[in-house]
Amino acid sequence: MKSMEAIRAQFPILSRTVNNKPLIYFDNAASTQKPLLVIEALDNYYRQSNSNVHRGVHTLANEATVAYEGVRDQVQNFINASSRSEIIFTRGTTESLNLLAYSFGELLNEGDNIIVSMMEHHSNIVPWQLLAKRKKIEIKVADIHENGELNMEHLISLMDEKTKLVSVAHVSNVLGTINPVKEIIIEAHKRDIPVCLDGAQAIAHVPVDVQALDCDFYVFSGHKMYAPMGIGILYGKEKWLDKMPPYQGGGEMIKNVSFDGTTFNELPYKFEAGTPNVGDALGLGKAIEFMQQFSFTEIMAHEVAMTKKATDILKDTGDITFYGTAEKKVGVVSFLMNNIHPYDAGTFLDKMGIAIRTGTHCAEPLMKHFGIMGTMRASFSIYNTEEELDAFAVAIQTIKSIFE
Template identity: 50%
Template structure:
């Protein structure tokens, strides 16, 4: 497929709107991506034509909804190259998936065990593990970061020991765009017998991970950052762990047999999918996966890399502007500040010019503490952004700087 950004932009109805009298320039893709018409249509189609609860229903609507939902699971299996469809667990999103795993390990870890996170994590991949340590007496250790926003791998190796039971690292930093060396991180952890969870929320709109090749134990992602709807995500759980970990929630669907004397649990994936799921969301997630693959991830990566290089060059030319996260391996995120100006003030002014960026600590406060800053302005790119939009951003940042100094 020839990469035609204007043709792709036509698939996204929201990109046609204006904000404050200006054409929308949407550069907040690290927070959530926009949705193509095919995904919106899939949501409308479900609620208009075959809305029904899934599994066990003998009537036609239930069978149609079940087939569509389970087909979406198979699409995720194929996309991530997962060996078994039952290793694909639908969740409410990345945070839900992480908490599901943390809850399971609360019955496995014991006092003195060690778990490792990185300094680049989103709060969703920090707080659940802190809570887990409080419940179990396990010890949390942190892989330190360097000034360029990359992890210090040699320090990670020093942290690993026979006491290490779990390692949790994001695939890509949401605050800086840094791509972590997860292949090496997984390999070193497994040498010590530790399990690994990778937070792929920020990666999966840019990179197509091969989970069998990675040999990771758990991988989590959210649909809403992959052109899908909010409120649905995926947890890959290696089959061996699915047999080991206890259910996260009790209720319908996750049972094999219930009596007042004893309940037995269903096999994967239903063991971890209690209650009525986000059926429409799961189906639309599958449609979003199809859409992204039609464009092709190799084309997406190539185009977004060129956007990142251009934005980095143009923003770096602004006097007094500092970019945070300058490692060689990055996705389309430029996180920056201008000397003497609070990032919130810049974000507020450029919003008046129709530009959507994110300001603050991006749920990664330890990163901001490392740099001794209150937060950053974060411009994050998707395959439907253009070089012209970056020019608009740069002009707006210059204007904001002039107004605020």
């Protein structure tokens, strides 16, 4: 692996200060920072190639189209999809899930059900709730164990002949749990139930091979994998995408339009109405290039080491409750300092230049399950260092002494 210095040098933001302290960014599960090549890709696109894609005959339009469609190929390769037409550009995980809930949801009938889990992000709950209201379907919720692992027995027991989709997180944003998605998919497929994986928290941290997983849908955001905000992906098996009606209507998604009737474009364009977000898509392509400097073995080893050290620091501090202690997890540590409100602790950490996330993490049902109002969450990335954790240790001690 490259030296840490060389990695950090690729992220301009890491050299800034916050409240006169060097920035320590431990909020990577919310959004990662952007490497220089991503930032430059945006700059370069708007300086050199900006134009609308697919339609124009002029040079700029051609350049933009080639570059944009090139990213689709990169994404296909990155997640090992079998065809480029299975890669739909969206604004992010949330839009991908809303697209699915709307469009796949059109295939559902009253009385059908969808299974999610207790650890889902609101983005993998609310679109289904809207669908449930529209189509009079039921949402079933799979339980979790106290250590933050999915209760597989319960999940499987919820599957019945009316189940039309299982939609679960590949990795939990609060607990860091890596769910046994392969097993879920095998069990669901035995019953002819398709599976959607919310990969928002997985895509930058564990290898994703949609063909090996055999998942029916896989959704993720660019901004959690070093790409700009506003670009994301919906992967769907062609057989499903073909069946699904379009989500939004407009330019680009049509073949012919007349007032007697309109025919829709082929995949993937059927689901990409309007002018796409070309600039950010190009940023996503560069983010993939950035990630491909590393192997997932390296990434995971680094993040596991960070997680272990962070956990040890907190254990040494004492009076800490951990949430999410699954055997298989990514670099996410959710915890509470007993008797100290996360908002207070988070505010003080910020004063010391350390960015963590506090609150419910858009997973209120999970907070309710644990009977808490929120947690503190430190989440790590490829550019975080052991030295940053040493500073974190001092900061946590300081906070503890303030409140004692």
